[in-house]
Amino acid sequence: MRAEIVSVGTELLLGHITDTNASYLAEELSALGIDCYWISQLGDNLERLTDHLRRAWDRSDLIVITGGIGPTEDDLTREAISAVLDEEMVVQPDLEAELRAFFARRDVVMPERNVKQATLIRSAQALDNPVGTAPGWWVERGGRVIVTMPGVPSEMYRMWSNEVLPRLAQQQGGTIILTRILKVLGLGESTVEEMIHPLLHSTNPTIATYAKQDGIHVRVTAKAPDQATATTMLDEFEPGVRAILGSSIYGIDDEALADVVAGLLKARGLSIATAEDYTGGLVAGELSEAAGDRFRGGTVLPVALTPGAMGPIDEQAADLLAQKRARELAVGAMKQWDAELGLAVTAVDVQLSERSRGKRIAIALGHDGDWDEHRRVETTSPVTVRRRAVLYALNLVREALQSEG
Amino acid sequence: MRAEIVSVGTELLLGHITDTNASYLAEELSALGIDCYWISQLGDNLERLTDHLRRAWDRSDLIVITGGIGPTEDDLTREAISAVLDEEMVVQPDLEAELRAFFARRDVVMPERNVKQATLIRSAQALDNPVGTAPGWWVERGGRVIVTMPGVPSEMYRMWSNEVLPRLAQQQGGTIILTRILKVLGLGESTVEEMIHPLLHSTNPTIATYAKQDGIHVRVTAKAPDQATATTMLDEFEPGVRAILGSSIYGIDDEALADVVAGLLKARGLSIATAEDYTGGLVAGELSEAAGDRFRGGTVLPVALTPGAMGPIDEQAADLLAQKRARELAVGAMKQWDAELGLAVTAVDVQLSERSRGKRIAIALGHDGDWDEHRRVETTSPVTVRRRAVLYALNLVREALQSEG
Numbered sequence: 091m092r093a094e095i096v097s098v099g100t101e102l103l104l105g106h107i108t109d110t111n112a113s114y115l116a117e118e119l120s121a122l123g124i125d126c127y128w129i130s131q132l133g134d135n136l137e138r139l140t141d142h143l144r145r146a147w148d149r150s151d152l153i154v155i156t157g158g159i160g161p162t163e164d165d166l167t168r169e170a171i172s173a174v175l176d177e178e179m180v181v182q183p184d185l186e187a188e189l190r191a192f193f194a195r196r197d198v199v200m201p202e203r204n205v206k207q208a209t210l211i212r213s214a215q216a217l218d219n220p221v222g223t224a225p226g227w228w229v230e231r232g233g234r235v236i237v238t239m240p241g242v243p244s245e246m247y248r249m250w251s252n253e254v255l256p257r258l259a260q261q262q263g264g265t266i267i268l269t270r271i272l273k274v275l276g277l278g279e280s281t282v283e284e285m286i287h288p289l290l291h292s293t294n295p296t297i298a299t300y301a302k303q304d305g306i307h308v309r310v311t312a313k314a315p316d317q318a319t320a321t322t323m324l325d326e327f328e329p330g331v332r333a334i335l336g337s338s339i340y341g342i343d344d345e346a347l348a349d350v351v352a353g354l355l356k357a358r359g360l361s362i363a364t365a366e367d368y369t370g371g372l373v374a375g376e377l378s379e380a381a382g383d384r385f386r387g388g389t390v391l392p393v394a395l396t397p398g399a400m401g402p403i404d405e406q407a408a409d410l411l412a413q414k415r416a417r418e419l420a421v422g423a424m425k426q427w428d429a430e431l432g433l434a435v436t437a438v439d440v441q442l443s444e445r446s447r448g449k450r451i452a453i454a455l456g457h458d459g460d461w462d463e464h465r466r467v468e469t470t471s472p473v474t475v476r477r478r479a480v481l482y483a484l485n486l487v488r489e490a491l492q493s494e495g
Numbered sequence: 496m497r498a499e500i501v502s503v504g505t506e507l508l509l510g511h512i513t514d515t516n517a518s519y520l521a522e523e524l525s526a527l528g529i530d531c532y533w534i535s536q537l538g539d540n541l542e543r544l545t546d547h548l549r550r551a552w553d554r555s556d557l558i559v560i561t562g563g564i565g566p567t568e569d570d571l572t573r574e575a576i577s578a579v580l581d582e583e584m585v586v587q588p589d590l591e592a593e594l595r596a597f598f599a600r601r602d603v604v605m606p607e608r609n610v611k612q613a614t615l616i617r618s619a620q621a622l623d624n625p626v627g628t629a630p631g632w633w634v635e636r637g638g639r640v641i642v643t644m645p646g647v648p649s650e651m652y653r654m655w656s657n658e659v660l661p662r663l664a665q666q667q668g669g670t671i672i673l674t675r676i677l678k679v680l681g682l683g684e685s686t687v688e689e690m691i692h693p694l695l696h697s698t699n700p701t702i703a704t705y706a707k708q709d710g711i712h713v714r715v716t717a718k719a720p721d722q723a724t725a726t727t728m729l730d731e732f733e734p735g736v737r738a739i740l741g742s743s744i745y746g747i748d749d750e751a752l753a754d755v756v757a758g759l760l761k762a763r764g765l766s767i768a769t770a771e772d773y774t775g776g777l778v779a780g781e782l783s784e785a786a787g788d789r790f791r792g793g794t795v796l797p798v799a800l801t802p803g804a805m806g807p808i809d810e811q812a813a814d815l816l817a818q819k820r821a822r823e824l825a826v827g828a829m830k831q832w833d834a835e836l837g838l839a840v841t842a843v844d845v846q847l848s849e850r851s852r853g854k855r856i857a858i859a860l861g862h863d864g865d866w867d868e869h870r871r872v873e874t875t876s877p878v879t880v881r882r883r884a885v886l887y888a889l890n891l892v893r894e895a896l897q898s899e900g
Contacts, residue, residue: 127543390780390783394788
């Protein structure tokens with residue numbers, strides 16, 4: 091099955107927005123084992139859009155389109171498909187009634203031009219859009235499929251999961267496709283790939299890894315005749331992955347690390363306070379949002395006062411200094427905010443060799459006079475190192491609380 | 496002039512990365528007044544890439560390609576162009592010597608396959624890449640142009656600015672194109688557009704607005720026969736924009752708001768401390784990174800203790816509560832951290848009408864017993880509101896320090 095993705099909207103050609111819809115859909119297609127060979131962004135121009143879709147219809151079995159299905163004259167995706175397939179757009183009374191009801195619920199008079207959102211062509215079914223006015227289209231003819239969805243990402247994600255995935259599964263021989271993402275921290279992508287190598291031969295479920303900002307995503311995808319069977323397949327496969335990656339897995343699907351930590355703090359009835367210089371308040375920011383009253387407060391100290399601020403020092407000295415400072419900060423935070431756990435992050439500039447410098451990150455978590463600690467050298471850009479330091483700090487809390495479990 | 500952008504790399508088709516190169520280049524082309532009609536992502540496949548470039552060469556005057564110019568067998572952009580133009584790739588002794596010198600400086604033996612990075616076709620000139628091994632190509636034939644650049648964004652930005660822009664200007668009748676971005680906070684995009692309306696008729700320089708995460712970007716672009724003239728044109732145009740937007744303009748080009756604030760603190764010899772609950776350390780994070788020893792420290796209080804945490808209250812009560820709390824926090828921060836300025840951010844949940852809730856954000860900046868304050872109601876997603884609150888807090892400091900002159 092050859093697929094392609096088409097994103098429609100002049101704002102894409104002007105660089106006003108970056109096409110995150112296409113990368114989302116590309117990853118989804120890849121997880122389904124569908125080969126995507128072309129991605130394109132086109133403007134709100136009927137001639138060029140029609141020309142492009144004609145070529146796509148010739149060369150691809152599945153065309154996934156986002157954008158261009160709004161009510162204005164600039165929204166031309168329906169018109170282009172209608173031209174390519176030579177099928178007339180006809181207003182559907184049931185869709186029109188739904189559309190008018192949507193506006194009525196909001197006490198707004200529907201502009202008449204919106205009626206075009208209630209049209210279909212002969213080969214199209216409407217895809218429900220509970221959060222917007224524009225239904226999508228599922229067009230199926232001669233074994234080939236065109237899907238249209240809204241360009242607004244939140245509407246598109248929902249329509250993709252609820253409406254398109256089930257039909258796609260049906261079309262691919264009546265199968266359901268289910269995905270589960272196990273999120274990993276503390277191991278590099280190549281290490282994770284090597285570790286799960288014994289599972290890579292599996293064709294159903296399939297397993298693949300993706301490096302993301304919040305760690306490595308291990309994505310497991312099962313195909314089955316129905317939802318229950320697919321769920322069972324994932325449930326049976328997951329323990330094998332967990333046996334390999336163990337406590338490096340911090341969460342599933344949409345679970346954020348800070349939420350996992352917050353859940354553990356609540357479950358154990360523990361409070362936490364933070365002190366940080368290098369991460370400048372970012373660790374407090376995560377916990378303050380996720381942990382509610384389990385987060386007691388945070389202190390942000392100026393980076394200018396860190397021991398390494400005077401210039402880089404050698405690795406061993408940096409390590410000692412950083413560890414000492416992290417522990418002092420953690421103790422201070424516990425006292426100042428009267429919390430059971432104190433979490434501190436600091437960093438010291440190190441001279442790694444004649445020509446190379448780095449950051450020695452030290453994270454300390456104090457509780458009951460006991461310490462959990464994490465130290466590492468980082469050499470990439472400051473933005474990346476800071477972001478990683480925040481993740482490692484939260485992950486240290488998670489590991490400490492889970493191992494106590 | 497019709498342009499198109501082509502991004503090459505199978506990782507784009509798998510959704511492993513989002514194509515930010517394309518949106519960067521699309522914005523650049525738009526600023527140059529060049530119409531971009533197509534953007535495409537293709538994989539590392541010679542047949543499909545050649546087929547696509549053949550069509551692009553037929554329909555476009557300018558093709559800007561990123562990616563696929565590395566040394567491996569998967570890097571096929573050069574080969575595809577060579578096939579489309581029917582011109583042979585020939586190793587250039589001078590490029591080969593440069594390439595070998597690049598490796599020698601790093602004490603690494605050059606893999607022999609890298610030699611293909613030292614090739615050109617007859618119509619191509621090499622584009623210098625001081626930060627990587629892959630030179631780009633500037634291909635010009637029959638008045639049409641193909642540009643190839645690396646896919647690594649940092650290498651691409653540099654090559655675009657230093658190598659491609661000047662040649663593009665030359666090719667467009669010997670003109671230089673210069674851009675200046677004035678960054679605005681405190682006004683919505685439509686307000687900014689309305690205000691600068693009298694300037695929109697200008698064709699050289701041109702002026703346009705873009706809504707970005709750090710405010711509204713007002714982009715002014717001048718075309719002139721040489722750099723000095725273009726600079727003068729921008730210098731002469733800018734005061735007209737400033738006369739309209741005044742102190743809403745916080746910075747130029749790459750200047751970040753936190754850096755502007757840090758510069759003002761240094762110039763005035765003032766120190767600052769922060770206290771925040773709603774923004775959970777994010778304001779401290781910005782200042783700690785930018786302001787060095789001018790940032791004295793920050794306190795992060797749990798959101799769970801904010802006055803609105805018990806449930807939303809009416810707007811007037813929320814406003815009073817939020818203002819009182821923000822001032823108390825600011826005074827506390829000044830005392831605790833012994834700073835001349837105290838900046839505080841808090842938020843209270845408000846019931847705006849029967850069905851709608853929002854956040855009443857209060858920001859207070861205390862100095863010398865005096866107050867600058869900013870309060871507003873926000874109703875969008877928490878992530879957006881938090882990010883905006885950080886910007887408004889920093890902007891309040893900027894306005895206060897600038898008005899002090």
